[in-house]
Amino acid sequence: MVAKRTLALALITAVLFGGTFVAAKAGLAYFPPLLFVALRFDVAAVALAAFAVATHSRDQLRPRTRGDLAGILATGVFAIGLANALLFVGQQYATSAVGAIVFGLNPILTPVLAAGLLADERLSRRGVVGLALGLVGVALVVDPDPATLFAGGVGKLLLFAGALSGALGSVLIRRADGTLSSTARTAWGLPFGAALCHLLSLSAGESVAAVTWSQEALLALGYVGLLAGAVAYITYFELLDVAGAVRANLVFYxxxxxxxxxxxxxxxESISALTVAGFLTIFAGFAVLGSASIDVRALLERAAPSRPVGTKVPDRPNDDADRSAFEHAGD
Known part of the structure; x- marks a missing residue:
């Protein structure tokens, strides 16, 4: 059974990350893509650092082991920095629908990487079926146009690389097995992600002078920085700690x-019948994944009517002795 806390973390993460696509679509009209990501991480880093200092002691914030350092770098470089940089740049060359379905490969890539890097996270055959159903549901929801799905190869390669980076980062965090809490680890990792994106922005020739400051731009930056940044990263990386890399990344479905x-x-925007079918298919995928952890035989045994202790009921009392024992059982 899924703990209520784990389910709450998953729902909050999914809602906040899902809103990123809407806010990013609005924000990219005012910001260069890499600079937008870098400024997003600047805002998130300041907010999360203030939260971490207010809720953690110095000892709780201090990295102590190699695993802590490895987890911080995996968070900042792969799970946050490269994943988002590649997503925002790749989105320029592909439609939002195609971008969503390509980045939705994250839950498929995670168990593949986990199988090679983690000994304790393997999927059963039923789990593979659930993942496949979820991917089909994503495809139905975004409803990509076949005419554009295979066009714009550069953008799709960047989006795929972003999904791969995010999946690799989540697996490396679990492999590092550090002692820091998810909040402390993320607070340390965000500045690395911000610095990486600023360097990429400068190398791409982007400039703050290209930003068009407006109320809409500030709202978009505030959402992706505070809600989809600081808050969502707290819930996502905590979910990663309690649920594992494979199950945590199901939020991307x-x-x-x-x-x-x-x-x-x-x-x-309108919602088609195909989109509703996609929602139901995603739900079916989650149901299959959830059933993988349920012992069906044990449930059937518990549901069977109980008999008095000592009662023996043979299947077929073929001879007189068996028939007599059957008739007088429990006397």
Whole structure:
């Protein structure tokens, strides 16, 4: 059974990450992509650092082991920095629907990487079926146009590399097995992600002068920095610690659905019957994954009617002795 706390972390993470697609679509009209990501991490790093200092002691914030350092670097460089940089740049060369389905490969890539790098996270055959159903559901939700799905190879390679970076980062964090809490580890990792994206932005020739400052730009930056940044990273990396890399990254199956609903509610976008079918397919995938941890035989045994202690009921009392024992059982 899934703990209520774990389910709450998953829902919060999925909703906040799903809203990122809506806010990013609005923000990219005012910011260069890499600079947008870098500024997002600047805001998130300051907010999360203040939260970590207020809720943790110095000893709790101090990295102590090689695992702590490895977890911080995996968080900042792979799970946060490269994943988001590649996502925002690749999105320029592909539609949002294609971007969502390519980045939705994260839950498929994670168990593949975990199988080679983690000894305690393996999927059963039923789990593989659940993952496949989730991927089909994502495809139905975003409804990519076949005419554009295979076009724009550069953008799709960047998006795939972003999904791979995010999956690799989550697996490396679990492999590091550090002593820091998820909040402390993320607070240390965000500045590395911000620094990496600023360097990439400078190397790409982006400039702050290219930013068009407006109320909409500030709202978009505030959302991706504070809500989809600081808050969502706290819940996501805590979910990673309690649920594991494979199950934690299942939230990326839900984010396209959240983004679609957000577009419908905030931008007036329509939801087709195919999208509803996608939602149901994603739900079916989660149901299959959840059933993988249920002992069906034990449930059937518990549901069977109980008999008095000592009662013996043979299947077929073929001879007189067996028939007599059957008739007088329990006397």
């Amino acid at each position: 839900v984010t396209p659905a959240v983004a679609t609903l957000g577009g419908w509610a905030l931008l007036g």
